[in-house]
Amino acid sequence: MAIQRDITSNIELLLETLPPPIRQAIEAGPDDQEDLLEVIMDLGRLPEARYRNHERFLSNHEVTQEDIDYVIARIGAFGEDNRAGIPRTLHRISAIRNRTGRVIGLTCRVGRAVFGTITILRDLIESGKSVLLLGRPGVGKTTMLRETARVLAEELRKRVVIVDTSNEIAGDGDIPHPGIGRARRMQVPRPSEQHAVMIEAVENHMPEVIVIDEIGTELEALAARTIAERGVQLIGTAHGQTLENLLSNPTLSDLIGGIQAVTLGDEEARRRGTQKTVLERKAPPTFDILVEIQNWDQVTVYPDVASAVDNLLRAESPRAEVRRRAADGQIEVVSVSAVEQHIQTMPGMRRGGGRERGERGARSSAMLAPTQAGMAPQRIYPFGVSRDRLERAIATLHVPATIVRDMGEATMVMTLKNYYRQGAQRVRQAEERGVPVYVLRNNTLAQMERQLADVFNISLNDNGAQRSAERDDDEAMTEALLEVETAITQVLNGERSSVELQPQSSYVRRLQHQMAERYNLQSESRGREPNRRVKIFR
Template sequence: MVGYSKIISATVNINPLSQPHPLSLRTKNSHSLLFRRQCKVLRRDSICTGTTTVYTDDDIHSLLQILPHDVRNKLLCDSKRAQLLEVTLDLGRPPQACYYGDSGRRDIRKTEVLMEELEYAQNAIGEFGGDNRAGIAGTLHRISAIRNKNGDVIGLTCRVGRAFGEQIDMVRDLLEYGKSILFLGRPGVGKTTVMRAISRVLSDELLKRVVIVDTSNEIGGDGDIPHPAIGSARRLQVPGPSTQHHVMIEAVENHMPEVIIVDEISTKAEVRACRTIAQRGVMLIGSAHGKRLQNIMKNPALSDLIGGLEAVIVSDKEARIRNSKKSILERKAAPTFPFLIEMRERDYWVAHRTDRSVDELLNGKKPLVEVRRRDKQFKVVIERWKPQD
C-alpha cells in the first residue's frame, strides 16, 4: 500500500498516462487518457493566465446592452473586460464591477444608480422568474434582482456567463470511467461552467445520451434553444427550484438518458431523486455548495449523496481496537457519487474516491486524495496519493 508521504506528479498532455489512475474503479491494468480540448466559440475574448491565453465564448455585448450607456462604454474600453465577472447596480450607489482575481469590487463611475436606469434594464431583460433570476436569450449571462418589501426592483446583479475552452482537461480522465461525479465548491468558483463543459464532452466526444436538468437556465442559457456550449446534450427547463426533483425523475422516465447533469443539489427531495437515478444505472454529474467533503457529511439534507451516516454500537473489544467510544458513526450505504471533487479554487481541485475518504474521515484519519491544479504554464499537474490538508 502506498504511504502517505508518496506523491506522484503528472503533467496533463495529449499522451496517455503510463500509470493506472489512482482513483480508478477499473482494474489496475487500465490506463486513463487525458485530452486537452478547445471549445467551439461564437465570439472570442481571452483570459490570460501566466503566459497562456484561454479563449472563451463570451458575447458580452448582449449583457452590456442592458446597462446605462456610460457604464457600457466604460466597460467596452476596459483593458480587463475579458476578466469581468459581474456588474452590480444598486439604487443610490455607484455601479460596481467585479473581476477574476480581484478580492473586491471597483466603482465604474462616481454618480449613483437612478431608478430610471434600473427600469431601463428591466424593460430590456423582461420578466424575472419566481427565483428573481432572468437571462438573455442565446447567451449564458444571468441577471438576478434585489427587491424591496413592496416588490420593486432596487438592485441588479449582472453575472457574465462564459464557456471556458480549457476547463474540461481538469476532469476528462474521470469521465471515461462512466461513474457519477459530485462537484463541491463555494458560489462563483466555476461549478456551473464545469457542468457546461462536461455536457459538451460527454455528448459530442464520448457520444453519450445526455440530458441537462436546467434550473433557471444557468447551464444551457436562456431561451428555447440551448447555447452551443453544451454540445448536442438535450435540456429540460425547470419552472422553479421547488420542482427540480420532479424534472430529474421525468428526465429518466421519459428520455432514456445515459447521463443526467444537474446543478446545485440542495434539498432532501433532490437527494432522493439522485439516489433513484443512480439505482437505475444512469451516470450523474452534479454540484452542491460547500468547501469540503466534511461539509456534506455534516449536512443532514445532503449526507445521503455520500452514502449517509448512521450511529452503531460496537463491542467493548471492537471499541478498544478502534480506540473509540462504543457508539460510533459509520457509512450506511454506497455513495450516490463514487467520485467527489472539491473545487477549492478555479484551478485547484481535490478529488476523492468518496467511499474511501468518508470511511477514513469517520475513523479519524486523513484520506488519501488527488490534487489537480494548474501550473504557471496553465498545464494540469496531478499529485496522487496525497493526504488531505
C-alpha cells in the same frame, strides 16, 4: 500552449441592457472586458464593476429606480429564484427585492463558455462513474459542468440531458447556448420542482448521463440516488467546498452515503478504544468520485468516495490526489494525505490525522533524550485504551511503535487498571500467550507517555513535567468535547430529549454551544459558577 479559450461571452449583449452612462463607462474604461465578472446596481448607491482582480465604480451618480427599470425591460422575466437572463446567452441577472416585491438591486453576471476547463478531469468524466463537483461560489463549477456536458455529448457521443434549474448551464430562452454541444436541456419551471424534473428526465428521455447544477435539498439528493440506482451516470454540483462540509450537512450527506449512529457492544468499544456510540456510513454513496475545485488549474480528487467517508468517520486519512495543470498544459497528479486539510470533528468521530501528528511529534522530539536509536519496534494492542491518545503519545515521543487491531499480531498489550482487575478475557489470553501486559492508572495522554518512556527506556527532560501538565489540560478539554459529542448523538437519535453536561469553564461552554448550534440543536447554560453547565435539547 493555450488551454482555455472563450467560445463566446456575448458580452456586448449584456452591455446593451445597461443604462447608457454605465455601459459607456465600461466600454471606455482601462480594463479588459474579458476580465469583467459582474456589474452591481443597487438603488441609491454608485454602480460598480467587478473584475477578476479588482473593482471600480462606474459613475459619480447613484443608481435610480429608472436605471433598474431600464435593465428589467431588456431582459427575460424573473423566476421564483429571482434570476433572469438574456436569450441564447449565458449571462445571469439576479434581483434583490424590497418587502413589497419591487426590485431595488441587480447583479448582472457575465456568463462565458470556455473550452478546456475539464482537461484536468477528463479521465474521470470518461470513466462512466458519477462525479460530484464542490467549490466556493464563483470558482467555476457551472462552467466546468457546461463543458462536461459538451464533451460527453459531442466528443463521446453519449445521450446527455441537462436539468437546468435557472437556465444557468444552457442560457436563457428556448434555444440552448451552443456551449452545451449536442446535449439536451430540460428547463425547470420553479426551483422547488427540480427533483421532479430530474426523475422525469430519466423516465422519459433515456439518458446515459444527467447533468445537474446545485443539488441543495433533501428531495434533490433523494432523486439523485434514484437516478444513480438506475445505472445513469450523474455529473453534478452541490453546496459546499470540501468533503468534510458535505459530511457535516445533514441534508446532503446522503450524496456520499449518509451517516448513522451505531451503538457498539462493550467488548467492541473497548477493542476500538472508542465510545459505545460511533458514526458509520449508512449506504453506498450516490456519487463515486468527488472533486474539490480550487480553480480551473487545480483540484483535489477523492477517487473512491465510499472509502474516503469511512476513513473520515474513523478519523483516518482518506486517499486523495491533487491535480495541477502546468503552463504547458501537462497535468501533474500528486497523492496527498487529506489530513493536510482541516478535518472537522463530528459527534462519534475520533479526532485524528496521521501526518499532522507525525509533524507535531517530530517537532516535540527535540525535547526528548536522544536514546531512541536501536530500539526494537513494538506492536501495541490497546484494550480499553483510547487509540487516538495512544497514537498521539507515540508520535510525540517518536518511538518505533504501531497500533494493531488484532491481538494475535501484538507484541504488547496496554490496558487500564479496572479492566485488568476484572480479569477481562482478552487480557487473560495475552498473559497465557506470554504477551506483556502494561497497566495504566487512567486513560490520559500523560500516563501513556510515561508508560511508553518506560517501555522504550527513554527519559523525558526537564520540560516533561510541564508538558504533562499541558497534556492534562488537553485531556480535560478533550473529555468535555467528547461529552458534548455523545450528548448531541443521543439527542439526534431520540435516545434522550435533553442532556445536561458536566460543569465547565466559560470558554469550554462556548465551544459546547457552538457544537450544538452546528447540528441545529438548542443549548443553554444553567446554574451558577463554578457549577454552571450546558444543557442540550431539540
